[in-house]
Amino acid sequence: MENLTRVTIDFDTSHLIFPIMIGVILSLLGLAILIRDRAAIMSSGQMWATTFRDMDKPRFFGALAITIVYFLAMVPVGNIWPNAGYGFLICSVPYVIALGLLFMHSRSRAAIGSMLAVAIIAPPVVWWLFSEVFFLTLP
Amino acid sequence: MTISRRTLLVAASAAALMAQPMAAAAQDLPRNVRMVIGSSSTGGDTYQNASILAESLSEHLGINVRVDPVGASEAFKALARDSRGTTIMMHHDQSYLQELYGIEGSPDIFAETIVGPTISVNPGNAYLVPADSPYQSMDDILAAAEAGERVRVAIQPGGVSEIGFTAMRNAARLRAPGSEANIVPVNTGDQADKNQAMWDDLADVINGSIQANEQFTQLPSDDPTAMRFIWITATPETLNKAPAEGLGATSRDDMLAYAAPAVSVPMTADENFTFDKEFFLMFNPETDPALIQAIDTAMEEIYAKGAIQERFLSSFFTPQYRPMAEAQEHLQSKNNDYETIISDLKSE
Amino acid sequence: MDLLAHLLDPWFIGLIFGGTLMGIVFGAIPGMTATMAVAVCLPLTFSLGLVNGLALLLSLYVGGITGGLVPAILLGIPGTPSSITTTFDGFPMAKRGEGEKALKIAIIASVAGGLVSLVALFFFAPVLAKFAIKFSYVEKFLIIFFALTVMAALSKDMLLGIFSGVLGIFLSLIGTYDITNGGNGHTRLIPPGMDYWLDGGFALLPVLIGIFGVTVILEEAELGMPRGQSLKDIEVGPHSRFSFSIFKGQTLNLLRSGSIGTFVGILPGVGGSAASILSYTAAKTTSRHPERFGKGEPAGVIASEAGNNGLTGGALVPLLSLGIPGDSTTALLIGAFALQGIQVGPLFISQNIDTWNAMITAMVISNLVMLVTMFFAIRWFAMVIAVPKQILYPFILMMCVIGAYTINYGIIFDVWTLLIFGVFGWLMVKLKLEVAPFIIGFILGPSAEIYFVKSLESFGDPFIFFTKSWIAAFLWVLIIASVVMSVILSRRNRSDGAMRT
Numbered sequence: 004m005e006n007l008t009r010v011t012i013d014f015d016t017s018h019l020i021f022p023i024m025i026g027v028i029l030s031l032l033g034l035a036i037l038i039r040d041r042a043a044i045m046s047s048g049q050m051w052a053t054t055f056r057d058m059d060k061p062r063f064f065g066a067l068a069i070t071i072v073y074f075l076a077m078v079p080v081g082n083i084w085p086n087a088g089y090g091f092l093i094c095s096v097p098y099v100i101a102l103g104l105l106f107m108h109s110r111s112r113a114a115i116g117s118m119l120a121v122a123i124i125a126p127p128v129v130w131w132l133f134s135e136v137f138f139l140t141l142p
Numbered sequence: 143m144t145i146s147r148r149t150l151l152v153a154a155s156a157a158a159l160m161a162q163p164m165a166a167a168a169q170d171l172p173r174n175v176r177m178v179i180g181s182s183s184t185g186g187d188t189y190q191n192a193s194i195l196a197e198s199l200s201e202h203l204g205i206n207v208r209v210d211p212v213g214a215s216e217a218f219k220a221l222a223r224d225s226r227g228t229t230i231m232m233h234h235d236q237s238y239l240q241e242l243y244g245i246e247g248s249p250d251i252f253a254e255t256i257v258g259p260t261i262s263v264n265p266g267n268a269y270l271v272p273a274d275s276p277y278q279s280m281d282d283i284l285a286a287a288e289a290g291e292r293v294r295v296a297i298q299p300g301g302v303s304e305i306g307f308t309a310m311r312n313a314a315r316l317r318a319p320g321s322e323a324n325i326v327p328v329n330t331g332d333q334a335d336k337n338q339a340m341w342d343d344l345a346d347v348i349n350g351s352i353q354a355n356e357q358f359t360q361l362p363s364d365d366p367t368a369m370r371f372i373w374i375t376a377t378p379e380t381l382n383k384a385p386a387e388g389l390g391a392t393s394r395d396d397m398l399a400y401a402a403p404a405v406s407v408p409m410t411a412d413e414n415f416t417f418d419k420e421f422f423l424m425f426n427p428e429t430d431p432a433l434i435q436a437i438d439t440a441m442e443e444i445y446a447k448g449a450i451q452e453r454f455l456s457s458f459f460t461p462q463y464r465p466m467a468e469a470q471e472h473l474q475s476k477n478n479d480y481e482t483i484i485s486d487l488k489s490e
Numbered sequence: 491m492d493l494l495a496h497l498l499d500p501w502f503i504g505l506i507f508g509g510t511l512m513g514i515v516f517g518a519i520p521g522m523t524a525t526m527a528v529a530v531c532l533p534l535t536f537s538l539g540l541v542n543g544l545a546l547l548l549s550l551y552v553g554g555i556t557g558g559l560v561p562a563i564l565l566g567i568p569g570t571p572s573s574i575t576t577t578f579d580g581f582p583m584a585k586r587g588e589g590e591k592a593l594k595i596a597i598i599a600s601v602a603g604g605l606v607s608l609v610a611l612f613f614f615a616p617v618l619a620k621f622a623i624k625f626s627y628v629e630k631f632l633i634i635f636f637a638l639t640v641m642a643a644l645s646k647d648m649l650l651g652i653f654s655g656v657l658g659i660f661l662s663l664i665g666t667y668d669i670t671n672g673g674n675g676h677t678r679l680i681p682p683g684m685d686y687w688l689d690g691g692f693a694l695l696p697v698l699i700g701i702f703g704v705t706v707i708l709e710e711a712e713l714g715m716p717r718g719q720s721l722k723d724i725e726v727g728p729h730s731r732f733s734f735s736i737f738k739g740q741t742l743n744l745l746r747s748g749s750i751g752t753f754v755g756i757l758p759g760v761g762g763s764a765a766s767i768l769s770y771t772a773a774k775t776t777s778r779h780p781e782r783f784g785k786g787e788p789a790g791v792i793a794s795e796a797g798n799n800g801l802t803g804g805a806l807v808p809l810l811s812l813g814i815p816g817d818s819t820t821a822l823l824i825g826a827f828a829l830q831g832i833q834v835g836p837l838f839i840s841q842n843i844d845t846w847n848a849m850i851t852a853m854v855i856s857n858l859v860m861l862v863t864m865f866f867a868i869r870w871f872a873m874v875i876a877v878p879k880q881i882l883y884p885f886i887l888m889m890c891v892i893g894a895y896t897i898n899y900g901i902i903f904d905v906w907t908l909l910i911f912g913v914f915g916w917l918m919v920k921l922k923l924e925v926a927p928f929i930i931g932f933i934l935g936p937s938a939e940i941y942f943v944k945s946l947e948s949f950g951d952p953f954i955f956f957t958k959s960w961i962a963a964f965l966w967v968l969i970i971a972s973v974v975m976s977v978i979l980s981r982r983n984r985s986d987g988a989m990r991t
Contacts, residue, residue: 007848008951008952008953009783009951010946010950010951010952011830011941011950012946012947012950014299014674015330015344015676016946017667017673017674017943017947018667018673018674018676018677018678018971019678021939021942022663022678022679022939022941023658023850023937023941025660025954027662028656029319029653029656029657029952031805032649032652032653032656033942035649036653039649041504044684047720050920051920054712054920057442058543058712058716059712059713059714061617062711062712062714063708063711063712064709065711065856066707066711067708067913070887070909071909073891074891074902074905074906074909077902077905078893078902082335085172085174085176085224085226085228085713086172086174086175086206086208086228086229087174088172091891093901095888097563097892098887099884099885099886099888102880102883102884102887103880103881103884104880104886105880106711106879106883107878107880108715108717114549114878114880117878117881118555118878118880118881119543119795121881121885122884124989125885125888129888129889129892133892133896137530138208139208139530139899139900140176140210140896140899140900141892141895141896141898141900142896142900142902142905168968175869176900182898183814183821184529184532184821184822184825185821185822185823186827187826189825190825190828190829193533210899210900212898212899212900212901213690213898213901215666215689215690216690216901219686220900240675245675246666246675247609247666247677247685247689248675248678264653285553287700290658298669298670298672299669299674300669300675301669328948329666329672330671330672331669331670331672331675332670332941332943333672333814334758334759334808334812334814335671335672335759337624337812337814338623339948342626342627342948344626344948352894353828353833354813354835356833356835356837357813357833357835357836357838358835358836360835361836362835365836366620367620367623367812367836367879382987389833390833390837436747457828457829457831458829458831
């Protein structure tokens with residue numbers, strides 16, 4: 004009798020059991036959504052069109068692009084002075100400035116000034132704290 | 143010793159800054175060295191040993207050595223990316239054992255890295271049974287296996303935790319071929335899981351360590367969590383280097399009673415199996431040999447001074463410096479021994 | 491005798507004060523966590539000596555767990571993983587101008603939760619540890635499963651919410667089936683060509699700050715950075731004023747959440763974030779007004795904060811009575827003990843009674859320091875809202891980068907994870923998928939897997955989940971109650987909606 008309810012798990016393939024189970028549940032739920040919300044899904048092109056029409060494209064894509072450049076630049080720049088964290092330090096200043104300018108509405112002198120002050124003071128302070136005081140590795 | 147690592151580092155880096163042109167010319171060592179380790183825990187033995195070494199190296203060489211516990215897989219990647227000698231790796235026997243056990247993505251350290259000097263040994267690798275276990279010795283366990291009794295051993299598969307288990311099976315095979323099939327693994331995770339496996343009666347024997355389990359062996363035997371040591375895998379030479387007072391209420395003599403030769407787990411007909419968990423350095427194969435040499439020499443000088451030994455001993459590790467060439471030979475021969483046992487067991 | 495000496499030692503008190511403050515700051519900065527605060531100060535403890543070193547680390551822990559509530563409430567970005575559930579009601583409160591009130595509620599709940607757990611720790615540590623070891627893989631799986639049922643309760647649309655949650659579990663499984671947790675070291679679900687980056691999977695913290703922090707900033711960018719709130723907005727009319735009467739009828743909630751947090755802390759391997767998730771679920775399912783949760787219900791903030799601070803005492807129970815850490819922060823404390831050559835295990839308390847008393851005292855003082863400083867610092871916290879977004883957001887992003895990069899000690903892929911999940915979070919909102927269940931699935935997925943598979947592997951019987959023990963049976967009662975409540979709630983919501991239209 005007991006054999007009917009016994010399961011044996013092969014340790015070597017046990018890494019697949021849960022992902023398969025979750026995968027099946029996920030597909031079933033996905034299918035249910037497809038059926039229930041088919042109308043909404045069919046008209047999703049409309050939703051995306053509206054999204055992109057109303058979107059502040061320079062700010063949205065600009066923020067994405069600047070962030071990607073920031074991430075890409077950090078490691079190579081940091082590699083020039085190994086393990087000193089200068090990659091983070093050097094790239095963060097222009098990043099904060101660029102993003103600040105992009106997000107700013109009225110680029111008044113006062114607004115730019117305070118933003119520049121933060122961009123020039125914050126990264127070195129943060130770098131000093133984490134790299135020199137807390138002794139953590141930064142890019 | 144009331145000076146913190148950080149104070150030292152600040153002092154060292156200030157000194158290094160002033161003496162930079164000189165130091166740079168003298169040794170050409172990078173000013174900032176990153177020591178990645180094969181463990182991602184900052185509470186574990188790997189991190190402790192790494193920080194003791196890093197601190198001594200920083201002080202001795204006037205450079206910054208940071209320990210980054212990124213875990214084995216990321217550590218090997220970081221090491222492979224950096225051939226300038228600014229990243230070095232520290233790990234223990236797990237690094238080649240996981241390759242011998244066929245763990246996915248494990249590099250062959252003897253081919254893909256330059257194995258550097260050994261640093262220290264954690265003598266603590268041990269096997270334990272519940273306090274009320276019928277097994278009084280390893281011999282009882284092997285006899286039980288021979289008699290057809292299943293002995294379940296909780297281990298973390300694929301490395302240091304499994305090697306003693308492999309040795310048990312090998313010993314069972316030597317004693318009565320076929321009986322090794324009665325020594326079965328219970329694959330668990332960290333120490334908490336292994337202890338829990340014992341308490342849940344899922345395992346008859348668990349892998350553990352002197353450091354983590356000693357207090358459980360001191361509990362009254364009616365305590366449901368009480369345990370007994372049954373085997374300590376370290377060599378008697380290593381244990382003899384440990385402080386005589388041992389750890390907690392377990393003296394060095396108590397420990398020796400659980401280790402070879404008092405406890406015999408045969409590896410071959412006339413040799414006992416022993417296992418010392420040794421920490422050692424690894425370098426990127428393209429690193430400038432002069433740089434590697436500089437670190438090896440620095441370690442030799444540090445160990446000659448003798449202060450680092452105290453640090454290791456006070457944390458219950460045994461200092462064990464072997465110069466690079468000797469270390470390579472030693473680890474390679476260890477690797478070969480274990481490879482033989484593992485493949486012998488597999489082939490049957 | 492020693493205890494009094496500690497109390498009179500300016501170092502001891504000073505370190506607690508400094509540690510708590512630094513912990514609060516760490517917790518309050520998105521991307522920085524209590525664990526990191528403890529990690530960076532660990533080497534200091536060698537020269538401070540055991541008791542003073544522990545005083546520092548424990549106050550960092552208490553401060554760090556609490557500090558997370560500040561950005562959770564004011565910006566909707568949890569400062570630490572355990573304050574996720576604080577955003578659910580804290581942020582809506584702040585948006586409708588009750589930021590100050592929400593902060594005060596959260597702070598008091600935190601202290602209450604912390605003290606509940608300290609009482610438990612001080613009086614019952616050995617007993618609780620003995621009870622905790624009755625939890626095998628099966629019971630731990632059921633606890634996780636119970637926590638997962640909150641996905642249903644949190645969903646606005648049940649189907650989409652559960653789908654999001656299951657998707658979170660699925661994505662959390664990417665990478666290696668971790669050997670150190672009991673897995674076999676094989677990788678799975680890695681898209682072709684991504685092995686090099688993804689063999690360790692996506693790290694939790696970058697996913698979390700990506701999906702909360704980066705997503706929020708992307709959404710704001712999409713809208714063209716609308717003007718934010720000003721200081722005036724968070725202190726509108728008298729109806730939003732804080733008064734202690736809010737806590738009337740919440741005693742049970744405080745005690746229950748603090749106890750749940752403590753208990754989750756006691757179970758090694760269940761994970762710190764589960765504490766606040768479970769107490770939030772409990773509060774919602776037992777509330778008379780479950781429909782208010784997620785829209786700015788003070789009881790939700792109370793449950794979440796009392797729960798995550800309950801963790802602080804709880805996680806020390808297995809550490810000090812079994813030598814096993816209850817969460818990732820207490821795991822670091824083992825290092826502090828090891829540095830001093832002190833063994834932690836079942837004999838720790840009896841052999842080091844002075845240290846033990848000093849630890850508890852340090853945590854009590856730290857909780858009080860936290861209460862006082864946070865209460866008076868609310869004004870300054872609130873100023874965060876007045877910082878122009880063009881300064882605040884780049885700064886937050888920069889801090890998120892540091893947090894992501896340093897969480898695993900220097901892995902650049904963790905930084906990319908931040909961006910990947912920032913964009914993913916933005917897409918999720920567009921696709922009407924739900925972030926809260928997703929992140930809960932992502933947090934709990936790996937533990938759910940290991941305990942589920944190991945239960946079957948060890949016991950070989952799928953019915954073991956029902957028959958293992960009375961604890962298992964009791965957990966099933968909770969699970970069923972939670973599911974039934976969610977269904978009733980969703981029905982009620984639907985019929986309310988139908989009546990209104």
